[in-house]
Amino acid sequence: MPTAQKTKVRAKLTARTFIWLQGLSGLIGFAVLLEVIPRLGIVSPDYLPPFSAIMVALFKEMTTATFWTALSDTLEAWAIGFVISVVAGVVIGLAIGSSQLLRGLTHSTIEFLRPIPSVALIPLAVLLYGSQIQSTLVLVVYASFWPVLIQVLYGVQDVDPVARETARSYGLNTWAQIRYVTWPTALPYLMTGIRLAAAVALILAITSEVAIDTQGLGKEITDTESGGAVAIMYAYVIVAGIIGVIVNLGARALERRVLAWHPSVRLDIAEAGA
Amino acid sequence: MKKSMSPLPRRVVVALALPVTLIAAWWITSADSQSFYFPPLQTILHTFGKLWFSPHALSNIVPSLWRLSVGYLAAAFLGIAIGVPVGASRNLRNVLEPVLEFLRAIPPPVLVPVLILFAGLGNEMKALVIVFGCIWPVLLNTVAGVRALDEVLAETVRSYRIGRFARLWHFVLPGASPQIFTGLRQSLSIGIILMVVSEMFAARDGIGFVLVQYQRSFAIPEMWSGIILLGIIGIVLSLLFRAFEAWLLGWYHGLRQSQRAG
Numbered sequence: 316m317p318t319a320q321k322t323k324v325r326a327k328l329t330a331r332t333f334i335w336l337q338g339l340s341g342l343i344g345f346a347v348l349l350e351v352i353p354r355l356g357i358v359s360p361d362y363l364p365p366f367s368a369i370m371v372a373l374f375k376e377m378t379t380a381t382f383w384t385a386l387s388d389t390l391e392a393w394a395i396g397f398v399i400s401v402v403a404g405v406v407i408g409l410a411i412g413s414s415q416l417l418r419g420l421t422h423s424t425i426e427f428l429r430p431i432p433s434v435a436l437i438p439l440a441v442l443l444y445g446s447q448i449q450s451t452l453v454l455v456v457y458a459s460f461w462p463v464l465i466q467v468l469y470g471v472q473d474v475d476p477v478a479r480e481t482a483r484s485y486g487l488n489t490w491a492q493i494r495y496v497t498w499p500t501a502l503p504y505l506m507t508g509i510r511l512a513a514a515v516a517l518i519l520a521i522t523s524e525v526a527i528d529t530q531g532l533g534k535e536i537t538d539t540e541s542g543g544a545v546a547i548m549y550a551y552v553i554v555a556g557i558i559g560v561i562v563n564l565g566a567r568a569l570e571r572r573v574l575a576w577h578p579s580v581r582l583d584i585a586e587a588g589a
Numbered sequence: 590m591k592k593s594m595s596p597l598p599r600r601v602v603v604a605l606a607l608p609v610t611l612i613a614a615w616w617i618t619s620a621d622s623q624s625f626y627f628p629p630l631q632t633i634l635h636t637f638g639k640l641w642f643s644p645h646a647l648s649n650i651v652p653s654l655w656r657l658s659v660g661y662l663a664a665a666f667l668g669i670a671i672g673v674p675v676g677a678s679r680n681l682r683n684v685l686e687p688v689l690e691f692l693r694a695i696p697p698p699v700l701v702p703v704l705i706l707f708a709g710l711g712n713e714m715k716a717l718v719i720v721f722g723c724i725w726p727v728l729l730n731t732v733a734g735v736r737a738l739d740e741v742l743a744e745t746v747r748s749y750r751i752g753r754f755a756r757l758w759h760f761v762l763p764g765a766s767p768q769i770f771t772g773l774r775q776s777l778s779i780g781i782i783l784m785v786v787s788e789m790f791a792a793r794d795g796i797g798f799v800l801v802q803y804q805r806s807f808a809i810p811e812m813w814s815g816i817i818l819l820g821i822i823g824i825v826l827s828l829l830f831r832a833f834e835a836w837l838l839g840w841y842h843g844l845r846q847s848q849r850a851g
Contacts, residue, residue, distance in 0.1 A: 337683035345688045362706045423604040424611065430827035432778065434785040434797075435819035438804035438812050442626055514694075518782070521696035526786050533699060537790075540702035552699050559694025 364546040373550035381535070386554070389520055389531035392448055393562075396455030397516040401509055403456075404463025409493065409501075412471030425464070433458040433519060434526070441527050448530075451523040458519045459512035466508030470501030503577055510566040517562050521555060532558075628810045637814035653795040654822075656712060657784045660719025664780075665773055668724045672731025672769075673761060682732060693729055697722030697779055698786050705791060715787040715795075722783045723776035730772030734765030767841050770834050777830055781823055796822075 349366040352358050364372075376382045411417045433454045440450040474497055482496045524533025532555050539548040616630045640646060675681050700718050708714035738761065746760050762769075788797025796819060803812040835842070 334683050337680065338687040341684040341686070341688045342691075344684075358707075419603045420607050424607045427608060427824060430778075430823040431820040432781045432785065432823045434782050434789075435800075435816045435823070437785075437789065438800050439626075439816065441804055442809075442812075518696045518698070518779070522698040522782060522786055525698045525701060526789050533696075536699050537702050540705065545706065548702065552695060552703060555699050556691050556695035559696060560691055563690070563694055 361545065364549065368546045369549045369553065372544075372546035373553065376547055376550055385530065385532050385535045385551075386558075388448075388529075389524065389533070389558070392451040392455065392523075392529070392531060393517050393520045395448075396452050396520065397459060397513060399452070399456050400459040400512050400516065401463050404460050404508065404512070405467055405505065408464045408467025409471065409497065412468045412501075413493070413497070418468070418472075425461075425468075429461045429465070434522065437523075437526055440523075446527055446529045450527055451520055451529045451531075454523050455516045455519045459516040462511040462515065463505070463508040466504040466511075467501055470504030471497055473504065474500045503574055506570040506574055510563075510570055513562050513566040514559070517559055625807075626809060628813065632810045633813040633817070636810040637817060640811060640814050641818055649794050649796055649799050650818075652712070653784055653788065653797070656715045656787075656795070657719060657780055660716040660783075661723055661776065661780045663716070664720045664723035664776060665727055667720070668727025668772065668776075669731050669762075669769060672728045673735055673757070673765075675728075676732040676735025676765070677761075682736065686732075689725065689729060689732075693725035697783055701783075701787050701790050710791045710793075715784070715792070718787045719780050719783045723780045726775040726779070727769065727772040730768045730775075731765060734768030735761060737768070738764045766838060770838060774830060774834075777826060778823075781826065785819065 346366050349363070349369075353360040353363045353365045360368075411421050436453055436457060437450075440453045444450040444453070478496050478500075479492070482492050487495065520531065521533040523529050524531040525537055528534050528537070532551055536548055536551045536555070539545070539551065612630075619627060619629045620631070622629050641650075675685055697718070700721050701714075704714050704717050704721070708717055742760065742764070746756055751760070784795075785797040785800075788795035789801045792798040796815065800812065800815040800819070803809075803815055
């Protein structure tokens with residue numbers, strides 16, 4: 316490798332390490348802030364225990380079965396609801412999107428139903444299912460179905476007319492047209508929908524645990540708050556945040572992987588590498 | 590293009606056909622419903638009129654909407670005010686981004702119990718919950734929008750020595766506004782969720798509060814009418830938002846359209 320190129324690579328690496336270190340310093344600074352504010356008495360430690368106390372509470376809590384049950388309950392509700400929404404959104408979206416007539420007929424209804432806040436369904440879910448997992452699923456599915464559906468509809472509409480005509484004149488049947496023309500066009504839109512739905516599904520899963528006491532992290536947070544175990548409560552809040560970060564990063568990674576062939580992502584990767 | 594421009598009456602019929610059919614179907618199938626949980630639509634609508642078109646109803650609707658608008662507007666202002674400097678400075682951005690990503694990823698409803706500790710059960714708590722929940726999408730989208738500003742324009746603005754305020758008002762904010770609006774739209778639905786959840790959890794008034802009261806006392810038609818009211822509020826707010834966006838971002842959508850056509 317020529318020396319000029321070598322120094323360039325090294326410069327790129329140090330630049331990346333530097334950005335990484337900057338981010339790390341931000342996180343450490345945030346932790347220090349959370350440690351110092353209650354210690355100096357700016358905020359009473361009864362309301363906000365020092366960061367170290369929260370961490371101790373977290374590690375202690377992690378040795379209990381309650382913690383792992385709560386975690387798996389939340390993830391289970393999230394995953395089931397998310398998968399139902401994505402499958403339903405894709406199937407219904409492709410069906411509606413492939414027909415001009417259906418699209419026209421359903422447009423106003425979709426625009427009408429979509430902004431209805433899913434939390435409005437809480438009382439109904441409670442009456443029908445109490446605090447079982449089905450209550451959570453009603454809310455999660457109602458909230459995360461729409462982003463998927465809308466994105467699939469956009470995507471199907473975006474199909475290049477020339478490509479569609481070409482496929483038709485080459486005699487591709489309906490299935491092959493969906494597979495080779497509609498699907499690749501709609502995929503980037505679908506991935507956006509999936510990314511939004513993954514985050515929304517987590518918000519609603521936790522909402523249901525906070526508001527209607529279904530099992531999971533949200534219920535642990537309200538229980539520890541009313542029980543006065545403030546440090547443990549913050550520990551659960553941090554865990555909820557970490558799950559959120561993992562869901563967001565995971566969805567982004569999935570998007571990049573699935574769309575690696577797509578010009579928009581190829582450009583992104585090229586830029587990140589340059 | 591011409592083909593889709595069907596005459597107005599036909600478009601109205603197409604738009605209304607399905608909603609009318611669905612409501613009619615609900616009306617007819619529920620007409621002699623004996624089911625306790627699914628009363629006839631007629632009963633629900635009758636209750637709706639009685640409940641929500643009375644002066645008494647305002648004592649629950651007004652506090653809810655007041656808390657939502659105070660919290661949402663404060664979050665929008667703070668999000669943009671913090672987002673602009675963070676987006677403009679590369680170092681600040683690199684330092685803060687992981688922290689912001691973490692704060693954004695905390696599902697906002699967990700803030701309800703946390704803020705009860707700090708602010709009790711009053712109005713402040715609910716407004717604060719909404720501020721804390723709504724600020725992150727606005728903030729992060731403002732950062733992304735400011736970061737992606739056109740570099741040639743930025744250089745031009747700089748070389749003409751355009752003042753700070755004029756630069757902000759005529760260049761930075763308009764340039765980042767499409768992204769900012771994406772954040773504002775996400776925040777609006779989070780704000781509505783938090784308004785309802787915080788009232789269900791701890792309140793003396795508000796739509797979320799009465800909704801839970803109805804459900805607990807098995808006042809089923811009243812509960813359904815509350816659900817419909819929340820649905821209508823969601824729809825009206827999203828229409829208002831869209832009108833505001835169309836008014837403020839009309840230039841941008843026009844630009845996009847002409848770019849696509851060209």
